[in-house]
Amino acid sequence: MTVQDVCDVVDDLAPRGLAYPWDRCGLHTGDPEDDVRCVLVALTVTREAFAAARRARAQMIVAHHPLIWEPLKTLRAGDPHTRLCLDIAQAGIACYGAHTNLDVVPGGVNTAIADRLKLRDTTPLLSVPQAQQVKLVTFVPATHLAQVRDAVCSAGAGVIGDYTHCSFSAPGTGTFLPNEKTDPFSGRKFVVNEEPELRFEVLAAKARLPRIVEALLRSHPYEEVAYDIVPLENVDASIGLGVKGHLDRVITLGVFARxxxxxxxxxxxxxxxxxxxxxxTVGVIGGSGGGEIAGIPHAVDVLVTGDIDYHDALAAQDRGLAVIDAGHAAAERWVVPVLASYLKARLKKVRVATYIEPDVFRIITE
Ligand SMILES: [Zn+2]
Incomplete structure (x- = not known):
């Protein structure tokens, strides 16, 4: 199992195409070709998380917060964070960050928090442009339809609700004229050929397209694969920022906060x-949810988040939205065991360790 294999498995859960454009997800240190026998899952790549990775003899850290957020201007060791990046690189540890892509997928950060709070009937809280879908169309001989369909659907196309492998195909006639440089799968060179084909079409998340098109090209028998990517108004209803759900019964804010x-x-x-x-009705946005206050639907009685500042709190009060700020680490660290279980199930030969980040704040009331 290589670093790249682990990146691909995380990408299956939270494709990088679902991250916000300003985000800095991905592999920040390490060699994609390196061997991985142990992965450490953490919320943030802190000095303590790095020490935990060394103790676990991990070759890779998968974290929610990207190691390099502000671009490094130098590689001088005087700055503590730069020193940490250098130490990680020197130790040969690969660091992968799945950040806002893990905020918008089912099974990610906000699902983990909503599950801890035992919310029911959960749906995404806010829509995101990254949820856009496309139609992928290709033309394939009937003999190879099943092979192409299996490949593109295994790569994530053709999902509608709880159904997978949803597609449509219809017969037609394709034409082509191969020149002297070609090696056609069927037909003759230098004449216009007419071949029976199936038009195969399937719905796909735009964020998953690179892997899906790669699977199409790998599985299709033609030398030149004809395919169309058609933009749609459809969005994937399972993708969105935060989670909305219900409590078992109506309770007071004081009781719920406890x-x-x-x-x-x-x-x-x-x-x-x-x-x-x-x-x-409860809304959940792990991390800094304060910036989203204005867009929270009025049906939400209380927003549970992790890092709200004074002016966002005032804005929430003004619009009558209750807020519970549980702290950034306390809220988001629940994704660590969830991500670790996912990786354990998918990476059978890799050991998976975790580092649970303590809260940085103490509170003094007397
Ligand atoms: Zn965060």
């Missing part, structure tokens, strides 16, 4: 809104 603190194992939570307010 439940959140306990469920997330947070030292403390900060609350915007009166304790006796009634809450039932």
């Amino acid at each position: 439940q959140v603190r306990k469920a997330l194992g947070a030292r403390f939570v900060r609350v915007v809104g009166a304790n006796d307010r009634r809450v039932h």
Whole structure:
């Protein structure tokens, strides 16, 4: 198993194409060809997470927060973060970050938090442009339809709700004239050939297209594969920023805030809104959800997030939205065991270790 194989498996869950354009996901240190026998999963690549990776003899760290966020201007060791990057590179450890792509997929950061809070009927909270879908169309001889369909659907095309391998095919006639440089799969050179073909079409997430087209080209028998990528208005309903869901019953904000603190194992939570307010519909955005306050649907009674600042808290209060800030690490670190279980299931021969990040803040009230 190589570093690239592990990157591909993370990409199956959270394709890099689903990250926001300003994000810096991906492989930040290491060689894609290196062998991996142990992966450490962490929330952030801190000095402590690096030490945990050394102890576990891991060749790779998969984290939610990308190792390099602000581009490094020099590689001088005086700056603590640059020193950490150098130490990781010197240790030959590959670092992969799945950031906003892991914020918008089912099974990612926000699902992990929503599951801890036992929310029901969960759906994405906010729509994102990355959820756009396309139609992939190709033309294939009937003898090779199953082979092409299996390849593109295994790469992630043709998913509608809980159904996979959804596609359509219809017969027709293709024409082509091969020149002297060609080696055609069928027909004769230097004449216009007419061949029976099937028009095969399938829905695909735009974010997954690179892997799907690669699978198409690998499985299709033709020397030159004709295919169309058609933009659609459709979006993948399972993709979106945050999660929305319901509590079992209506309870007060004060009671729910205590439940959140306990469920997330947070030292403390900060609350915007009166304790006796009634809450039932909950929005979840791990990390800094403050910037999204204006777009939170009015049906949401309370937003559980991880890092809200003063002015965003005031904005929430002004629009009557209750907020529970559980702390960035306390909320998001729940994705670590979820991601580790996923990797264990997919990477049978690789050992998977975890580093659970403690909260950086203490609170003093007396
Ligand atoms: Zn975060």
